[in-house]
Amino acid sequence: MGLLTGDGLWTAGIFMAIFLLLVDLMHRRQRWTARYPPGPVPLPVLGNLLQINFQNMPAGFQKLRCRFGDLFSLQLAFEPVVVLNGPAALREVLVNYNEDTADRPPMHTVEHLGFGPHSQGVILAHYGPAWREQRRFSVSTLRHFGLGKTSLEQWVTEEAGCLCAVLTDYAGHPFSPNTLLDKAVCNVIASLLYARRFEYDDPRLIRLLDLLKDTLEEESGFLPMFLNVFPMFLRIPGLVDKVFSGKKAFMVTLDELVTEHKMTWDPDQPPRDLTDAFLAEVEKAKGNPESSFNDVNLRLVVSDLFTAGMVTTSTTLSWALLLMILHPDVQRCVQQEIDEVIGQVRHPEMADQARMPFTNAVIHEVQRFSDIVPFGVPHKTSRDIEVQGFLIPKGTILITNLSSALKDESTWEKPLQFHPEHFLDAQGRFVKPEAFMPFSAGRRACLGEPLARMELFLFFTCLLQRFSFSVPAGHPRPSDHGVFGALTTPSPYQLCAVPR
């Protein structure tokens, strides 16, 4: 067969261009109804891809919201997208239409990890039986380990003790707390998944955290979004291995831990952890090809829980310490409440929370202010829905701008400032406005919220019971502006931890 040259190449090029324009036209037809949410004019084929500021999406979306309103539309190549802003629109879509908006858009970039009809993990799973089975399993396993002798509360308290011991070793010298917080939180999730913890200098723990960091960098920004909307590029030989090498290596490390685990698993004993419980379900499901309990899915579920459960909580704790050194008056009030309710001797317990409205308010305000997952995880409509007079057709991707609720001007007195009073009434009682939705809402709301709440309360109170945190002498006052990436992290900072 001869190669295309000269005229042939031109003809093929023109046909290709016409084909792409027709496909593009087909996809944007739905925008032509008068009731589709407005948005910036998309370019042919690329849509609005080049108009999105991937370096600072929250600011970019805020500008679009000012121009087009609470519901605005975008076109990401051929994919129609509607961005939901403000607590009212978010609740209406996520809660009132929970059933119709609980699907996820297809993520082609995860197919190389074994993503298939019966193995979809949890986070990116389509709204269907595989998701339902794994969500129910994860929630009930978390609940199971939240009770009883080997409870999550005990694991978290012990880990907080280990963290405090390391802080004591710093003897008041300046340090960056991020890696230590990552290690402590990682050990909690490792306890849940593998009934084990790692010493903080264990090379395996250090490697796991490095790979997790690589994974998050690989999965954020323009390239993964581009590859998801143009999946044909994923067929370029070697590209997936190169672009997602961190994720692959991370999964291999998790596989090793599961393999080791299997060697000590005794099906006749009660499950030691989530992996044991999953292996028992795999045994039960043998011969049922429809079940999502299989080895491929074990690695996806474990990886989802590990990733979602680790970085979110440790990033929030890092924000909490930063905000305490920036607001020493607030730190003192928390310590005063700890001293009154818990004292200096016994460990904090979850039962203390109800008697500590100020500390509770501070933790909620840390979450609101830090706004670490500004856009949640994308949803997709599985039916036409009508929201605030607009029509959102079936198959539209929904971006939930949770940040717009956490910074909503009509709810919060000082939306852009750290102000724990947002969560206290005139009598000093804890209150939680509906616009507080860092864990999202509806069917796909974060399933780890109870664990996250427990970790935030226990780690935070243990640390402040034992130490006073401050900006190191001679260091400039750190900024409270976040760095937008896979999560919104605090700008790098150091602190001193002085035993109380």
Ligand code: HEM
């Ligand atoms: C401060 C900590 C955390 C925050 C702010 C957070 C936030 C979120 C958000 C915004 C979502 C997306 C919800 C949606 O799609 O509408 C989510 C989903 C999820 N989170 Fe969390 N999360 C945290 C901690 C955790 C922990 C500790 C775990 C696990 C142990 C966890 C596991 C998950 C899972 C599995 C999903 C997917 C749920 C589904 O698709 O059905 N998260 N989280």
